[in-house]
Amino acid sequence: xxxxxxxxxxxxxxxxxxxxxxxxxxxxxxxxxxxxxxxxxxxxxxxxxxxxxxxxxxxxxxxxx
Numbered sequence: 831x832x833x834x835x836x837x838x839x840x841x842x843x844x845x846x847x848x849x850x851x852x853x854x855x856x857x858x859x860x861x862x863x864x865x866x867x868x869x870x871x872x873x874x875x876x877x878x879x880x881x882x883x884x885x886x887x888x889x890x891x892x893x894x895x
Contacts, residue, residue, distance in 0.1 A: 833866065836877070837863070840862060859883070
């Protein structure tokens with residue numbers, strides 16, 4: 831996965847699904863986003879964990895009636 835595609839997925843997750851992530855996942859997403867904006871390289875371990883978090887099934891948000 832290219833850096834640009836990964837950055838877009840991270841931004842989409844932060845903007846659209848942020849409230850369904852666990853606290854450590856939120857912190858990781860924000861840290862990786864900042865790291866990418868500052869142009870620091872990501873390690874393979876970071877990328878693998880990030881892809882795992884982004885691809886895991888999350889519960890849908892329920893609408894209040």
